[in-house]
Amino acid sequence: MHPNKHPLPPRRSTRFLRWFCKPDLLEEIEGDLQEEYDERLQRMSATRARWIYAWQVLSFFRPFALRKFPFPTFFSHIMFTHYLKIAFRNLRRQILPSSIKVIGLSLGLATCTLIFMYVGLEQSFDRFHEAPEDIYRLVFETTREDGSTNLSPRTPMEALPLMNGHVPQTNLKTSFNITDYPIQDSSGQVHLHHQIAQADSNFLSVFSFPLEEGRVDFSGENLRQLLLTRSLADKMFPHQNPIGQWVKVMGWRDTLHIPISGILADVPETAHFTFELLLLSKKPARLRQDFDWSGFSYSKFTYLRMPSGFSPQQTETDLKSFIQATGGDSSRYAYVLQPLLDIHLQSHMHGEIQPNGDLRTVYLFTGIAILILLIAIINYILTVLADFSRRVKEIGIRKVNGALAHSIISQFFTETLLYLLLALPLVGIWVYLAMPSFSELVERSIDWRILWTSDLMWLLPLSVALVLLLSGLYPALLLGRLRIVASMKGQLRKLNDGAWIRKVLLTVQFAITLALFIGLGVIFRQLNYLQHKDMGFDKNHKLVVNLGVLNKLSKPIRQEMRKSPLVRQASLTNWVPARSLGGYGTFTTEEGGSLIEVQFFDGDEAVMEAYGLSLLQGRSFEAGERVNTGPDASPQDPIIVNQTLLRTLNLPEELGQVLEYPALRGRVIGIMEDFHIRNLYEPIKPVSYQYRDDGTYLVMAYQPGQGGAVLDHFKESWTAMGGPSQPPYFFLDEYLDTVYDKEDRLMNMLIAFGLIAISLACLGVFGLASFAAARRTKEIGIRKVLGAGLSQLLLLLNKEYLMLMGVSALLAVPLAWYFLQDWLNTFAYHIELSWGECAVALLVLIGLVSITVSLRSWRTARQNPAQALRTE
Amino acid sequence: MKGTHIGEFEELVLLTVAILYDTAYGVAIKQEILQQTARKVTLSTVHAALHRLEKKGFLQSRLGEATQSRGGKRKKLFTLTSAGVAAIQRARQQRNRLWEAIPSVALDPS
Numbered sequence: 001m002h003p004n005k006h007p008l009p010p011r012r013s014t015r016f017l018r019w020f021c022k023p024d025l026l027e028e029i030e031g032d033l034q035e036e037y038d039e040r041l042q043r044m045s046a047t048r049a050r051w052i053y054a055w056q057v058l059s060f061f062r063p064f065a066l067r068k069f070p071f072p073t074f075f076s077h078i079m080f081t082h083y084l085k086i087a088f089r090n091l092r093r094q095i096l097p098s099s100i101k102v103i104g105l106s107l108g109l110a111t112c113t114l115i116f117m118y119v120g121l122e123q124s125f126d127r128f129h130e131a132p133e134d135i136y137r138l139v140f141e142t143t144r145e146d147g148s149t150n151l152s153p154r155t156p157m158e159a160l161p162l163m164n165g166h167v168p169q170t171n172l173k174t175s176f177n178i179t180d181y182p183i184q185d186s187s188g189q190v191h192l193h194h195q196i197a198q199a200d201s202n203f204l205s206v207f208s209f210p211l212e213e214g215r216v217d218f219s220g221e222n223l224r225q226l227l228l229t230r231s232l233a234d235k236m237f238p239h240q241n242p243i244g245q246w247v248k249v250m251g252w253r254d255t256l257h258i259p260i261s262g263i264l265a266d267v268p269e270t271a272h273f274t275f276e277l278l279l280l281s282k283k284p285a286r287l288r289q290d291f292d293w294s295g296f297s298y299s300k301f302t303y304l305r306m307p308s309g310f311s312p313q314q315t316e317t318d319l320k321s322f323i324q325a326t327g328g329d330s331s332r333y334a335y336v337l338q339p340l341l342d343i344h345l346q347s348h349m350h351g352e353i354q355p356n357g358d359l360r361t362v363y364l365f366t367g368i369a370i371l372i373l374l375i376a377i378i379n380y381i382l383t384v385l386a387d388f389s390r391r392v393k394e395i396g397i398r399k400v401n402g403a404l405a406h407s408i409i410s411q412f413f414t415e416t417l418l419y420l421l422l423a424l425p426l427v428g429i430w431v432y433l434a435m436p437s438f439s440e441l442v443e444r445s446i447d448w449r450i451l452w453t454s455d456l457m458w459l460l461p462l463s464v465a466l467v468l469l470l471s472g473l474y475p476a477l478l479l480g481r482l483r484i485v486a487s488m489k490g491q492l493r494k495l496n497d498g499a500w501i502r503k504v505l506l507t508v509q510f511a512i513t514l515a516l517f518i519g520l521g522v523i524f525r526q527l528n529y530l531q532h533k534d535m536g537f538d539k540n541h542k543l544v545v546n547l548g549v550l551n552k553l554s555k556p557i558r559q560e561m562r563k564s565p566l567v568r569q570a571s572l573t574n575w576v577p578a579r580s581l582g583g584y585g586t587f588t589t590e591e592g593g594s595l596i597e598v599q600f601f602d603g604d605e606a607v608m609e610a611y612g613l614s615l616l617q618g619r620s621f622e623a624g625e626r627v628n629t630g631p632d633a634s635p636q637d638p639i640i641v642n643q644t645l646l647r648t649l650n651l652p653e654e655l656g657q658v659l660e661y662p663a664l665r666g667r668v669i670g671i672m673e674d675f676h677i678r679n680l681y682e683p684i685k686p687v688s689y690q691y692r693d694d695g696t697y698l699v700m701a702y703q704p705g706q707g708g709a710v711l712d713h714f715k716e717s718w719t720a721m722g723g724p725s726q727p728p729y730f731f732l733d734e735y736l737d738t739v740y741d742k743e744d745r746l747m748n749m750l751i752a753f754g755l756i757a758i759s760l761a762c763l764g765v766f767g768l769a770s771f772a773a774a775r776r777t778k779e780i781g782i783r784k785v786l787g788a789g790l791s792q793l794l795l796l797l798n799k800e801y802l803m804l805m806g807v808s809a810l811l812a813v814p815l816a817w818y819f820l821q822d823w824l825n826t827f828a829y830h831i832e833l834s835w836g837e838c839a840v841a842l843l844v845l846i847g848l849v850s851i852t853v854s855l856r857s858w859r860t861a862r863q864n865p866a867q868a869l870r871t872e
Numbered sequence: 873m874k875g876t877h878i879g880e881f882e883e884l885v886l887l888t889v890a891i892l893y894d895t896a897y898g899v900a901i902k903q904e905i906l907q908q909t910a911r912k913v914t915l916s917t918v919h920a921a922l923h924r925l926e927k928k929g930f931l932q933s934r935l936g937e938a939t940q941s942r943g944g945k946r947k948k949l950f951t952l953t954s955a956g957v958a959a960i961q962r963a964r965q966q967r968n969r970l971w972e973a974i975p976s977v978a979l980d981p982s
Contacts, residue, residue, distance in 0.1 A: 028948035064919070
């Protein structure tokens with residue numbers, strides 16, 4: 001037989017077969033396989049024959065052919081119960097170290113469980129829809145002249161009706177927007193602040209929001225159908241059948257009187273948009289066939305349900321030809337398909353329906369989960385090692401009696417298993433206790449169900465297994481390999497062979513803790529900076545009431561409030577710092593020049609006084625002054641601008657200049673000092689103050705300490721004027737404190753995890769210190785005899801840890817520095833990193849560790865040296 | 873008695889071993905089954921069944937001569953034991969009895 005003509009069967013498979021197969025079966029099986037393989041080579045390609053051979057080998061991996069493997073004796077039943085018994089005795093005798101181990105493991109696992117629950121929840125967003133992977137959102141991409149692009153989740157509304165037929169791969173397309181209109185029920189009561197989704201009749205075919213009662217019927221003259229979610233229906237019509245009840249939806253332009261035709265289940269919390277009412281319309285509200293691409297408005301979100309296996313590129317090409325067919329410039333405008341499942345974590349466009357989650361937070365949490373788990377494992381190992389000196393003799397006796405290394409190893413694994421089993425119920429308790437505050441921290445309602453519905457939950461048993469393996473491995477190997485004679489003598493010098501591993505573990509633990517501490521310090525300082533930075537306006541003693549758009553009562557109530565002696569100034573405006581803006585416009589000063597963004601804030605003549613903004617030059621508007629704004633503005637209309645605007649346009653700070661740009665026209669009558677119109681994430685931008693007497697918000701600056709009285713006065717006047725239900729209000733300083741909630745939560749999270757990390761680290765150090773104290777009893781005795789004082793001894797025992805902490809600082813500081821700088825750069829205004837935080841963090845760590853070590857070593861150092869020297 | 877019962881596939885293997893008298897080994901049995909019944913079975917299934925039947929005492933085996941083919945590995949040749957012969961006869965009689973017990977009407981195609 002020529003070797004080239006008959007290549008050998010794959011060697012790796014044969015080796016595998018020889019490894020697992022019973023020796024007495026091996027010859028016939030190998031022969032049979034070879035015979036078939038040779039025969040196959042005649043009929044098919046060598047590659048295929050090799051694949052079949054490998055597969056055949058695998059198919060022999062079944063009980064009848066398996067040889068006996070040594071592991072069944074590894075965990076023999078009798079020895080297992082014996083190990084358990086010993087472990088239980090140890091546990092009872094050593095209550096403190098044992099509880100350290102159990103608590104450490106349970107804290108680590110509980111943190112992981114919570115974080116996995118959160119990550120699982122974030123990943124489950126929008127998966128409740130039927131075939132969610134087939135749903136896409138249309139995203140509108142505009143390419144500016146300078147080549148930069150802008151993505152918008154809303155697409156030109158006027159183009160939507162024309163699009164039918166241009167996307168041949170699907171006709172399941174739905175467009176909607178979500179607004180907040182007042183609703184009036186049949187008893188005349190007005191309900192404010194309920195989100196209404198206005199959609200076309202395809203909405204419920206694209207999305208899966210189950211209809212619980214009633215039906216959607218578009219037959220005949222039915223052009224509109226109103227559906228309520230279960231909880232809103234229960235709230236508006238307690239103890240009544242909501243179906244058929246008439247309600248009024250008080251819209252922007254006109255009021256719609258409509259009966260309720262069905263009840264939907266509540267929108268799941270894991271939807272990236274939510275609503276309480278659903279208004280379905282058979283036809284788009286206004287059909288305009290004369291659409292051209294010179295002007296359009298973005299107001300609707302469009303989602304498509306595609307057939308599975310379609311080609312996104314094809315649809316995007318179809319949409320491109322749609323733009324061209326309707327006379328649009330396809331190099332400027334484009335439609336992009338965004339998968340529904342990517343929206344929640346990855347989409348952060350301007351004008352999202354509702355704020356989305358953040359993939360970075362998910363990564364951050366996952367990273368922290370891994371770190372905490374690592375610390376818990378290290379802690380367990382260190383605590384086991386601490387108990388070493390006592391165990392060495394036991395192991396020696398076992399070895400003399402014939403125990404092999406692997407039985408010692410299995411003993412220690414059994415012990416780890418026992419501690420893990422004891423820790424598991426504790427994990428449940430920790431998670432149960434921490435769930436409410438954790439839910440608050442991450443702003444989601446987390447509940448147990450996510451544990452078995454999420455795809456990620458295999459991670460949990462995996463981490464338990466990882467803990468078992470890693471925690472058990474090192475002590476088991478180290479103790480298993482111990483030399484008999486050395487251990488019988490109680491001589492532990494040999495153990496120093498493994499000392500570097502202990503040091504590495506400890507250093508890693510210190511570094512993680514230190515990094516968390518530094519992060520905590522920096523975030524704390526930045527948050528403090530954000531909350532106390534001079535914003536250019538006065539946030540104190542301001543009551544803000546949201547009157548709603550174009551409220552008829554807004555001017556009378558402003559007048560009424562101005563009369564009160566408690567109110568220093570009352571103003572109607574659309575600007576609330578870090579919350580709402582009049583609008584913004586962009587333009588370029590020259591062809592191809594960089595884009596300038598101007599933020600507008602609208603208000604009446606009193607808005608600057610109400611907010612405490614300072615006017616550097618010129619005058620403010622006068623009440624009732626006739627000023628055109630927006631597209632109607634002429635270059636002679638008066639405007640007031642901020643310093644940054646003039647600086648950006650390279651203009652001097654002079655009054656009377658005439659500005660004439662596409663989005664900004666007027667004659668400068670006043671110059672304002674710069675102030676932060678939004679938040680500190682972005683730098684101060686050009687701002688133009690436009691006079692408008694019909695703002696949404698009523699801002700009242702009141703005399704210090706009179707907030708409650710002003711609020712009462714407002715409520716009384718509002719009711720006296722016949723206003724419907726009380727409009728929502730807030731105090732500006734309280735509101736601004738919540739603007740940096742995200743950072744606040746981040747800090748709270750780091751506090752919580754930092755505490756867990758430091759307590760675990762201290763537990764580990766405590767264990768190690770006990771070990772060191774026991775090991776050095778004699779040395780300490782001799783030193784004392786020779787005249788060493790208590791403080792010298794404590795320093796001696798602490799020295800090792802000090803060095804390790806120094807090394808850990810070298811590790812932790814650059815890493816923390818890098819990540820924190822990255823984080824700080826998300827703010828336009830931020831503190832500078834300083835060595836201060838690092839030093840303080842290191843000092844705190846050193847302090848805590850030294851206290852732990854000294855507490856443990858105190859007794860040894862105080863011992864009578866004679867007694868220490870007498871111990872054998 | 874436990875262990876004397878044979879399954880359908882085991883019966884098939886026993887019969888094939890009987891057909892191939894003295895030349896019955898893994899690959900040959902597999903091919904014979906394919907020819908006789910058009911059933912494609914994997915080699916490991918055949919081996920598992922042979923192994924089981926040998927343990928039950930229905931088959932005995934010996935190692936054949938080493939040859940150049942098969943990578944120099946010897947064949948394991950199986951033959952029926954008397955218990956094996958009894959087992960297939962018993963199975964056959966059982967079938968016959970059952971067939972005879974069927975009323976002719978039941979087999980009427982209409």
